[in-house]
Amino acid sequence: MLSEVKTFQKEYMTQFEDLYAYSYEEGTDTERFLALGLLLRRYYGDRWKESVSEYRQDKKRQVYYFSMEYLPGRQLKSNLLNLGLLQTARTAIDGLGLDFDQIVRAEVDPALGNGGLGRLASCFMDSMASTGIAGNGCGIRYRYGLFKQKFVNGHQIELPENWLRNLNVWEVRREGKAVTVRFGGTVELVPNADNDLKPVYHNTQTILAVPYDTPQIGYHNKTVNTLRLFSAEVPYEDETAYQTPQERNAVKQITEVLYPDDSNYEGRLLRLKQEYFLCSAGIQTIVNHFKGLKLEWSEFPEKVAIHINDTHPTLCIPELMRILLDDEGLSWEQAWNIIHKTFSYTNHTILAEAMERWPVDMVERTLPRIMQIIWEINRRHYLIKGALYGQDIAHKTAPVIDGQVQMAHLAILASHSVNGVAKLHTEILENYTLRNFKLISPAKFNNKTNGITLRRWVMLANEPLSNLIDQRIGKEWRSSPKEVSLLKAYQTDKKLLKELLAVKKANKERFAAYVADQMNIEIDPNALFDVQIKRLHAYKRQLLQALHIIDRYWRIKEDPGSIQQPRVFIFGAKAAPSYHYAKEIIKLINALADLVNNDPEVSEFIKVVFVENYGVSLAELIIPSADLSEQISLSGKEASGTSNMKLMANGALTIGTLDGANVEIRDSVGEDNLFLFGLKADEVENLKASHIYHSADYYHNNPRIKRILDTLIDGTIPDIEEEGRDIFDSLVTYNDEYFLLKDFDSFVDAQDQADLAFQDPHEWARKCLLNIAASGNFSSDYTVLRYAKEIWKVDPGLHLFNIQDFS
Template sequence: MLTKKALVRELRKNLQEDYAIELEDATSEEIFFSLGSTIKGISNEQWQKTWKNYLKEQQKQVYYFSIEFLPGKLLKSNLLNLGLYDLVKETLADLAIDLEEIVEQEKDMALGNGGLGRLASCFMDAIASKGLPGNGNGIRYDYGLFKQQFVDGYQVELPDDWLKKGNVWEIRRDSKAVNVHYGGDISFTKKTNGHLAVVAENQRILRAVPYDTGMVGYQNGIVNTMRLWGIEIPYAEEGKYRSIEERRVFEDLTAVLYPDDSNERGRFIRLAQEYFFVSAGIQSILRYYQRLDLPASVLSEKIAIHINDTHPALCIPEFMRILLDEWELSWEQAWDLTGKVMSYTNHTILAEALEKWPVKLMKQVVPRMYQIIEEIDRRYVLSMATIHPEALVQRTRIIQGQTIHMAHLAIIGSHSTNGVAKLHSDLLKSVVLHDFYLIYPDRFNNKTNGIAQRRWLQLANEPLSQVLDETIGQTWRKNPNDLRLLLNYQNDTTVLEKIGQAKASKKIQLATYIEETTGILINSDAIFDVQIKRLHAYKRQLLNLLHILKQYFELKDQPNKKIHPRVYIFGAKAAPSYHYAKSIIKTINAVAELINNDATINDQIKIVFLPNYNVSLAEKIIPAADVSEQISLASKEASGTSNMKLMLNGAITLATLDGANIEIRDAVGDDNIVIFGLSEAQVYAYYENQSYSAREIYENNPTIQRVLNALIDGEIPNIEQEGREIYDSLLVYNDEYFLLRDFDSYCAAQNKIERMYQEKEQWQRQCLINIANAGTFSADHTVQQYADDIWHIEPLFAHQSK
């Protein structure tokens, strides 16, 4: 048991050994690394014990393959989950050291971009906290996506050098390194036992080195593993590279997340990157299985592999490769085991987001993978030929013409395909993957996303957590469903006032941060209206902006008009090659420059676009939010998770009936959410009858004319090119995401928000009802459903009790 005295002793020892200084002379950064080493030492004991128990009990384990993870900072999370948070905070305070200042020294791990990566990390937290045997498998990026800055309102991408001073939480495991093979000439020879042996010549070999980070469960002694693969060129391979440029191509495989695939080199790197972490991970898993000394026939009783989106879909042919080429199983045996082991989560409804690769590129980068995919496809067509119509089989095959469809591979090669919200899963079955649903109806299921509520409430919002502890006790900290106890206090004005005070304190904190980092002075009594997510046209940050312009012009045209002050807060990165999204960023920043400096509107509107949106920034914004903008076109957002985080912190959701917004509405009731816009059925009706005319709406709506014309008539300075691009996207190219159709409904919803906010007590009651019902969206519940229905894994303690 760690005591204050022992903690100080360890800190002093680490500082002396690592930096040759006394605690009193140490910088905050030096104290962070020394404290991190101490805490890692404690969690390592639990990690070692957990792993030994898994091995001893031969626990079935799940391996969660994801191209993204977004863990955020781990110091506070590990302290909380180890039950050391209060002790460490108090000990540092005794030494006149502020824990928050130490926490600020930690870099966010640059391992992801948006919801996909954060979901993966929420799942890692929840799997460990539920005591389930589960591992993450991903890439140790040198620079992640990028570090976002704004220069003259434009997004500028800089390297996010998060590893510059090391990562205190990881352990490099050279003994677990594996080789990954690329390219070459593949031939076959028959062995004496009759099996075909694969002969590969002229291949490139890369060394994959695992860096493991402990995923600490919530006060239960369980520590699981997130394994991230780093890349090296083996010494023996050095001479094979004819130029520095050729070598750089391979070294760049783990440099950045989502290399720009608009050119041939980028596409090569992106495919090679995906195979790199898939091959390394599968080799590692099957090497572990061989340690169990069990027959191949029971492999699926000990191993589950989950494919998070299509990026790791090569898990299927790579798994087959090892079973066929190295274990010498028959095709039938290997395919049966592969299907039982693999499961797949689809994260999109957008057809363009379902990965496809040219046959030529697959043959060039990973020829053995292509051979196996080709055989899977051939056998699939043969097996279905007598069961389903030929047209259906052809539409669902993996290789079509010169294109390989990775989602088709993921569905055909696994036993489960799930969506991530009820509407999303229904649309997969009825529209997006309808053909596959006809063939494999039993494989489709829904698992609505969830969030790690420990991080997003206990850590991000201590004032509100304190109110909850005082009001309903502390059981909610372990059992999120107990948040519902708060419903007993919805008419208690004292509790409502405390919730309001907690929100006010976080708004003041955020306002201070905004002033310090951007120079923008905002009113903490204003409505904080928040939209934080990837910048994508379907998420409709542009609709938000069009309403802001409408509101601004009304204030300009009616000098005596008064509204409740509103601060619009954006956080979003646009993919480097996504030109249209970057134009929207520039336009938002240009409008912010115009409005924030217009003294005639008396600061009634402010716009703040915070650069480099990441987990740590989200932890500052979300507890301070009053309004949660979830305004994607209905049928386009698979789920969303910012909606859940904002709801948990008492923000009122302003939303279309899309993704998990529907389930939030069902949880809180129509009176405690503000819904607007087209329904999914109405959207698809437009697609079917092709009757949508943005131009017609524009010509019949003077307000829309006023707002859109401002994009091109010079009223908004410095957006001549971007404004025209956006204007044309809406009117010339017919407004793909129906912003103009939803505009009036959205403006009416915003007016409703304003009226609701004036009724202070009722607003606080609505906040309370949202918080109370947020336990439904805990990642703990979600991963338990995966464990029961898909992975078939059990907690260690359940296994031991049998």
């Protein structure tokens, strides 16, 4: 170990001086980080080259995972961990008189994702490499990514997140692999010498798609996969076509921000261009790779598995059809057969109204050839499915309905596999949302419950907990996550439970120090830390928690002895820029924080902390400190959730509805070790279908609820006159779409049970331990192995990864 450290120190000093021409002692933390990252490239460079070469030479079947989002977080510690160099690097850097952790914090979080969808994609990339699966990510290299969130007078303000202001030390620009993407113009079909119709393009706009590759390093093995992100640039040979700054900026805009505001036509058009840009660039890259293998086109599905993560990359389907038909001369039947065997699709939403669709006229103007192909898919669908199942079913499942291209329909019809992301989610898809597709293609549907990588969320985010686990059960769990279940044997070990509480207390103190420094709010680490961190959306019901805080406020004001357990309510969430109602909820929570945090009668028992610009690094700080995990979406609305898994893996107890993966968490950890409340999914559906729910009745007949809702409009909470009235109306006048008032009493009862349980530290710690012990079941390593076996049909390198059972 000592010799490794000395060697690492010498290499680091040389790297720094070669880079900056002065000593590391004179550098900034950013410079020190960049030097460390560049040094690390020497350690994984050969592995990366060998993995790519092996895949090519062995003509391995490779997975190409298309996602509009990736949310990798800081990558320095992750790469060091996976290379087996974390302790070596920490000892070496600290030994030079530097602060390793401070250098780690100098890395900027890549702003490439929003929430669970993007984080899932990054967990999958990590798990594919760690299980030895030949996997590639395809995405967009956003210049600013998702916005940087700031609170001004409690309101969310969106600023550019300039995460590329310094060198991105991990990426490699592959200019020689660039491809061109066409937009607009017109396309006419002209007979050729063989009397086949071939497209001729006129007045199209050509964009250059330049790939930037980032290594995805497997845990303690030799696999290094590739995440390829594309950047839109003006083509070198066609620069004269972009003479004005406006024309050049229009090109750059395509890869500038994640999810541009779609509240107007221009914003929606930009989103459509982004999606096609990703799909065309990625598919062309795959085709170029396959053609280099010198194989027959019939072998394409044997070498390529393309997975669509949600509907955003659905245009991959007509784009590959375009290439096979127009460029390679295959017949429609040959091309469609390849498509069907190659593509698989993950659905991430239960809500039919949330499934993506595009106006036909927009697609025709922007992607004329793609729309021609979609029309032909639509025509053949009616012809074949109409004859088999009748025109009504054919219409309900068609790719084009009422002038709209239905992206989910297109993805389902073309793919050989369609999966949900939690047991309940898949059941709802099959029985309700997509039941007509289940009728015509029952074998396609399957479930793959989401997962998280414990490497990121325990080994890196919570090193003290990881070390404690090592001391009791050894390190086998680090490569075989289900081994963490051995902790169950220690649930009566008082010494371990005391140590577990000490780890939690230290993590809470760490977060409290951050809050004091960054937000000027003092919070008590002895209080119960109650955490709700996820996208701000009405169905996720952050508002329900806000109503609960208002209720506690009044209980304390009227009877200070009624609340015995102090709590810190911790929120982290961004609202989409055009999502007005969600932004009003943010304002409400921030105003509520100002009220309770500055009221001496209340602040002893309640503090509210809403962290700005929530992302992976903040999650790594918050999650290890959490005592209670809020998973309170209306049953039947959350597809899966993954924050529930991250929090339980760090010893937080779930309070939640039986929604998404909460159902499987309940089954895994036992109902006694979490707090359940609220309507079940079938009860929600029955209540909606019967039309007997009248939220105003709860307002008029439940004095507790009336007092809470009146607080929104009577001036008790300062500076929310407009927001309070809108939220009040949504709950009373417009009948409370997500049944907050129906679930409220049950929710408060569960919260009171949590208060009571927290009073017994030994029993609380035992429940925490059992949650940690059950968390291995939710490792994304097992999730991707199920994808590999049952959907992608690729062989993982299990000889590189110690997993005996992933069924």
